[in-house]
Amino acid sequence: MLRRAMAILPSSTKDANGHSTKIDSAGQCLRFIARRWLVFGITGFALFTLLLRMLYLRERVVAIPSAVEGSEYSRWAGLRLPPLYSQYHQNELRLPQHHWHATSHEDEPKFFFVPGHSRGSGWGNIMQEILLNAYLAHKSNRAFVFYNYTWNDNPSEDYADYAGKPIPSRIPLSALVAGPLVGGAFPPGQHAPLAIAEEYYRTVCDGRKVVLDRDEMDKKARSWMVEPITTAWLEKLNTVDDQCVEVAQGQGPIYNWITFGDRHAMHDAWADFAASPIVTHFRWSALVELAFDNNREVIAPTAVFEPPLSTVPYTSNAERYTALAGLLVLHLRRGDYEGHCEHLAKWSSSYLAFNGLPALEQFDPPEGGSWGENTPENVAVYRAHCLPDIAQIVARVRAVQRADAARGLQHVYVMTNGAVEWVEELKRALRATGQFTHVASSRDLVLNWEQKYVAQAVDMLVGQRAQVFIGNGWSSLTGGIVVMRQANGFHPDTTRFF
Structure with a gap:
């Protein structure tokens, strides 16, 4: 900005034809002063703006008001509430x-x-x-x-x-x-x-x-x-x-x-x-839809103009949340699922109710387990479905790609609470298959402060609109997506599980 500002001031005393012009010393002095003041003004404005931003962030992100010291707020001093x-x-x-x-x-x-x-x-x-x-x-x-x-x-x-x-x-x-x-x-x-x-x-x-x-x-x-x-x-x-x-x-x-x-x-x-109209006219909030619109190119880049979802008049759940052609969405739970999947195997659990809808593929607990314990082989089967590693994830994706409903997939979006390093490793593995032109995850979304705390709903909206969705049969978050996809008439072959 400073360089561009200086460029608008004359740097030569020649006219447009290259001939020298006569400028008295007073004129040169005025030009010199004007240039200096313009530079100082631009620099000062930039510093003032930066100072205001720092103060704003300091108040919003770090400062804990002294009036609430010792209250519930003080335990998170230094964190943005x-x-x-x-x-x-x-x-x-x-x-x-x-x-x-x-x-x-x-x-x-x-x-x-x-x-x-x-x-x-x-x-x-x-x-x-x-x-x-x-x-x-x-x-x-x-x-x-x-x-x-x-x-x-x-x-x-x-x-x-x-x-x-x-x-x-x-x-x-x-x-x-x-x-x-x-x-x-x-x-x-x-x-x-x-x-x-x-x-x-x-x-x-x-x-x-x-x-x-x-x-x-x-x-x-x-x-x-x-x-x-x-x-x-x-x-x-x-x-x-x-x-x-x-x-x-x-x-x-x-x-x-x-x-x-x-x-x-x-x-x-x-x-x-x-x-029921509770389902047929279900709708995500304006806050969630705006987050989707703002991240549309992150989720799955578009080739033609697509009006922002938040500008389209509402008619029904099915007409509003149509499939995004070419998009594969994966739901991969990490974190507490390390222990949760072991628990599911221990009790030979089947999929949850919302994931057990008619016409969907199902998981039948392998034989050999007893009430409260299971064999190492069966535990490994559960882990492959409930907490698959990267190699197992890629293999499952390749298997689903063979279905007719998966033709034309070119973008992948990963819904996950996994650590950033693990997510990046998974993204590299998916790119290495050579089957996808774009791979992104929940970690790549740009969300404002209010959207951050409803990010699960943003992910659900993305999963609901996938051409093909592969979820976790023991996850209720997957279940909410499955219900909406089924209610909206998506073919059962487009909704899968790991």
Whole structure:
């Protein structure tokens, strides 16, 4: 910038024809002063801008206000604290179906709330439960009471500790998803009551809640499968006329880990669930879609113009999240899966419910194991599917490429929480096959500060739109992607597992 600025000042006293011109000493002095002041001005402006940036970063990234020394903030001194998404919370409370100042709420629809919903788990676990809770509320013709994605629901603690780093204790659901799940409109022709926020429910229903016993419904269902559980609750809810209904606080989720851990649990309920507007009009939040748009060329470079997803009018889940031709997405869990995969092998576990949908390839536990232990050979089989090494990953990719549904693959995107060094080694191995022109991973995304803490949802959007997706059958994050792909009509051959 400095060199360009100096270039606009004359450096010669000759005219355009090369002849010398007469410039008096005063004129030369003025030109000299003007040049110097311009240089000083540009330099000063650059230094001032740099100083402001340093101060801004120092305040946002490092400084811990003295007023909160000794509080929950001080344990993370020197770290940039996560966002709290206050604007999203406020927007949820401004939903038009929230009649805060009404003198009576009798004319509003009936509500259904599950206060014992799961907490302290990854987004994949939480999302699968939210979808089923909202599905149950919709079938009962009650407004679903949606809640935060919660790690810690202690209102005095804004941050939770995750592996020694601060994360938001509560993320508003609307920062992750949009549509009927968080109070958005149902499709035309659907006259279902709109979802409401938990805070509104607690306010207008204070002192007049009917609490239902989950244990009673479990005995009635006599099963952990989704269909009999849903039927038992519907029969009970249809007998209750009260507006404010919830499940007993200390009894946990309606659909729990036993349900989600059985690969047959969704079979009988699948067709009705997939046709529900909870799924057909599921949508990712504007924050997540913007992250996708900003990283579109990182994920899979385009050859022709493609309008940003966030500019396209919404119609439905299937029409919005179409397949990206040529894109292969791999979901590879690392970190805690080192021990988790050993645990799965020990108990001869099958795939999770959302990954056990009809028509998808399945994993049958090898024979030879017993309750609580397994053979070394069987453990190795589990590791190849659950925690494959780089050679096994490449071999699986090459095998899937032989399918007709995999024709034309040229880009690879790796969804992973793996260490950077391992991810780079994997990317080199995939490039070395000579089959792909572009290889990227979750680690390559450029995200703003709010998007960083919903990055799992960004990855799920990418996986949902892959031409071919290869996931982990024991991962709930994979499960959420699988559900959306199946519901959107993707051919089963395009959805695989390691």
